Amino acid sequence: MKIEYHQYQLQLKDTFRISHASRDVQPSLVVSVSHNGCTGFGEAAATSYYGVTVEGMIRSLKKVEKIVEDYIEEPPEVIWEKLYPELKTETFALCALDMALHDLYGKRKQKPLYKLWNLDPSEAPQTSYTIGIASTEDMIRKIKDFPWPLYKIKLGTDHDIEIIKALRKHTNSVFRIDANAAWTAEQAIENSHILKELNVEFLEQPLPVDDFEEQKMLYKNSALPIIADESCIVETDVEKCANNFHGVNIKLTKCGGITPALRMISKAKSLGLKTMVGCMTESTVGISAIAQLAPMLDYVDMDGALLLKNDTSTGVKITSEKVIYPTENGTGVKLFKFE
Missing domain, CATH: 3.30.390.10 (Enolase-like, N-terminal domain)
Structure with missing residues (x-):
């Protein structure tokens, strides 16, 4: 070994x-x-x-x-x-x-892992492609440079709605919004009604992590589903998210790998929560592992390798139409220049 x-x-x-x-x-x-x-x-x-x-x-x-x-x-x-x-x-x-x-x-x-878990790779949902916070003009450029059917838009500015309205003029693709805990409940509720009309699918972690009273108010009054990210780190967090969020975004790095993620996905499903696995700008090594889980998920955010100039390996390929799984076993990864 x-x-x-x-x-x-x-x-x-x-x-x-x-x-x-x-x-x-x-x-x-x-x-x-x-x-x-x-x-x-x-x-x-x-x-x-x-x-x-x-x-x-x-x-x-x-x-x-x-x-x-x-x-x-x-x-x-x-x-x-x-x-x-x-x-x-x-x-x-x-x-x-x-x-x-x-x-x-x-x-x-x-x-491949997905076969060990009796999953059908054709059932993998499309990944979102992330547009980070920048000037509105630069965010528009990124969308034009990378046409994609589903974007995750990072927000947390003092002009978030104006950004989405501007982006919407340049694409009909579905948006998901990740405010990274930057909004208040009042802002999130108001924004949700506006964003629903702008073809936004859900809001990810709009509120700070520990404010569950505010979160309960948002859960009851939002026009859009609310997905927990920073509020769902480890296995014990999943149950706390029930009746406070509509779904959970599980990060393999934060929970400790595939082993606990599988348990968290199962627990979330049992509680009626939507399931999502997200990435942390990993290369194809990490993305290929997430892709093995994808067929059991409602949503997936595995665009990390798409955001890179240089990659580490071959493995799963993601196109705007589908996820292409390699014929190799395990996660299908082959590291570049590995001996």
Whole structure:
């Protein structure tokens, strides 16, 4: 058994700005786990917002290599349970390793993960393509440069409605709005009625995370479905979102990988919540893992690799018509220049 760490500086096509941050480069860690002639790959993007660095993830993972070696023959969910006590505060690192172990497991079983889960890849929903906050003119340019049937529009300015009205003049595509917790309940309720008439499908995390009284008011009065993002980080958050949100956006890096994400999706469905998995500007390594889950979801946001100038691997390809799954097993990833 061998674990290796591959560090990347992923160059973005455009400056990516949301309500609380902006970046032109995305640091990322790809973890590879090799055993008995097969290699699995997993990824986690670093983020200053959550205090996660590539170097920190590597340090954390080096401490648990012996656990992986001792249980490498077990299914990935069994290994995850052994790793969690050591990495429960290091979910990004845990995600990269869990993803690699799932990829390895699929390759050893000689099946793509979606087949191991009895999913039909033709049922994968279309991903949104993200338009970050910029000048209205620049946001219009991005839409014109990348025609797509479904856009996620990042908002959180003092002229959000004006932005959407301006963008709507240049495309008939469906919009999803992500305000990144920048609105009040009153703003969100008022905006929801306006945005519904502008072909907006839902609002993602318009309110701050912990204000559930305001969230209850929004849930009851919004003209659009409300999807939790920052309010749904780990497994215990799913139940809290019931009767406060209409759906949840699960991030593999935040919850700790594919293993807990599968449980969160199942729990959300049992509570009548819509399910979505989102990305953190990962390369094709991370996106190919999300794509394995896509057929069981209502919505998916896996455009990370589409936003990059340079990628790390081949794997799942996303077009404006469909998701193209590779014939390879596991997540289907082949890392560039990997030996």
